[in-house]
Amino acid sequence: MKNHPFHLVEYSPWPLIGAFSVMIMVTGMLKWFHLYKSNLLLLGTLITLLVMYQWWRDVVREGTFQGLHTFKVSMGLKLGMILFIVSEIFFFISFFWSFFYSMLNPTIEIGLNWPPQSISPFNPLHIPLLNTVILISSGFTVTWAHHSLIENNYSQAIQSLSLTVMLGVYFTLLQGLEYYEAPFTISDSSYGSTFFMMTGFHGIHVMIGTIFLSVCLMRLYNNHFSSIHHFGFEAAAWYWHFVDVVWLFLYILVYWLGS
Numbered sequence: 001m002k003n004h005p006f007h008l009v010e011y012s013p014w015p016l017i018g019a020f021s022v023m024i025m026v027t028g029m030l031k032w033f034h035l036y037k038s039n040l041l042l043l044g045t046l047i048t049l050l051v052m053y054q055w056w057r058d059v060v061r062e063g064t065f066q067g068l069h070t071f072k073v074s075m076g077l078k079l080g081m082i083l084f085i086v087s088e089i090f091f092f093i094s095f096f097w098s099f100f101y102s103m104l105n106p107t108i109e110i111g112l113n114w115p116p117q118s119i120s121p122f123n124p125l126h127i128p129l130l131n132t133v134i135l136i137s138s139g140f141t142v143t144w145a146h147h148s149l150i151e152n153n154y155s156q157a158i159q160s161l162s163l164t165v166m167l168g169v170y171f172t173l174l175q176g177l178e179y180y181e182a183p184f185t186i187s188d189s190s191y192g193s194t195f196f197m198m199t200g201f202h203g204i205h206v207m208i209g210t211i212f213l214s215v216c217l218m219r220l221y222n223n224h225f226s227s228i229h230h231f232g233f234e235a236a237a238w239y240w241h242f243v244d245v246v247w248l249f250l251y252i253l254v255y256w257l258g259s
Contacts, residue, residue, distance in 0.1 A: 005070045005071070005072040005073065006072060006073070007068075007069075007072075007073040007076055007077075010062075012058065014051050014058070017051050018048065018055065020047075021044055021047035021051055022048055023044075024043060024044035025044030026044070027040060027044070028042070028043065028044045028045075029041050056215060060224065060232075063231075064224045069229075077231055077235070078231065081238060085239065085242050089242070091201075092198070092249075095198045096249070096253065098194055099198060099253070099254065099258065100253075102190040102191070103258055107190075109189070110189045110191070114191070114258070115258070115259060116189050118184075118189070119183075119188060119189065120183045120184065121191075121255075121259035122178065122182075122255060124255040124256050127174055127177065128178075128255045129251075131171050131175065131247070132247065132251050134167050134170055134174070135171060135243070135244045135247050135248075136244065136248075137167055138163075138164045138168060138244070139240065139241060141164040141167065142161065142213070142236075142237050142240050142241075145157045145161040145164060146233065146234070148160060149227060149230055149233065150227050151227070152227050154223075157220060158217070158220055158221060161213060161220060162217060164213055165213050165217060168206055168209060168240075169210060171206055172203065172206055172207055172210065179196075191258075198250060198254060199250060199254070202246055202247060205243050208239075209236070209239050209240045209243050212235075212236040212240075216233045219232065219233075220233070
């Protein structure tokens with residue numbers, strides 16, 4: 001019996017199994033890098049995806065069918081999500097710090113120039129501009145979905161959230177095309193290292209946000225959200241807006257100023 005408003009979680013095997021699966025995945029990544037064998041990486045990735053599915057399934061049950069996400073619990077979850085996004089902001093600040101250090105103080109090893117003379121940077125008016133339009137548009141569509149949900153307009157909420165997921169997938173495909181056509185690699189001086197580290201980690205965040213919104217889309221389709229109880233969707237929307245803002249800084253500072 002739950003006669004308190006606090007968030008006391010049940011015993012769960014998923015944190016421990018998830019930790020081991022991520023360890024297997026990272027070990028497999030090292031094996032792939034050095035021995036060119038991806039079997040351990042694929043195994044770790046598969047186990048991690050299964051753990052993610054079952055862990056999310058338990059959280060959905062907890063918040064939807066068991067009714068354990070009371071007002072006090074929701075406030076705690078909101079505070080946790082805010083602190084998580086703040087930690088992600090400082091994560092990207094460290095990358096921007098290294099980028100500005102390399103740009104404002106180019107060393108003699110790269111010819112005292114930024115970008116180095118051997119580097120041909122991307123044209124910011126090509127794929128980067130299109131990706132910027134895509135992410136800004138996705139910010140509008142996810143806000144449209146949020147307001148539609150608040151107004152109990154489930155058909156528009158599903159349509160706009162589906163459009164947001166498609167825009168996220170489209171962004172990822174275009175960034176993959178950009179990487180495929182890149183005239184430099186991550187090992188080409190500090191420019192290549194900082195460029196691929198910043199844009200690559202942002203791309204991973206876009207993929208995570210797309211998965212997050214896809215789960216919310218399935219939950220929305222199954223009527224798990226109401227106009228007054230939909231923090232799972234709000235958390236995904238906050239995360240997506242954070243991804244949008246980080247990309248605007250990347251586009252202005254890395255693609256425009258940095259080139």
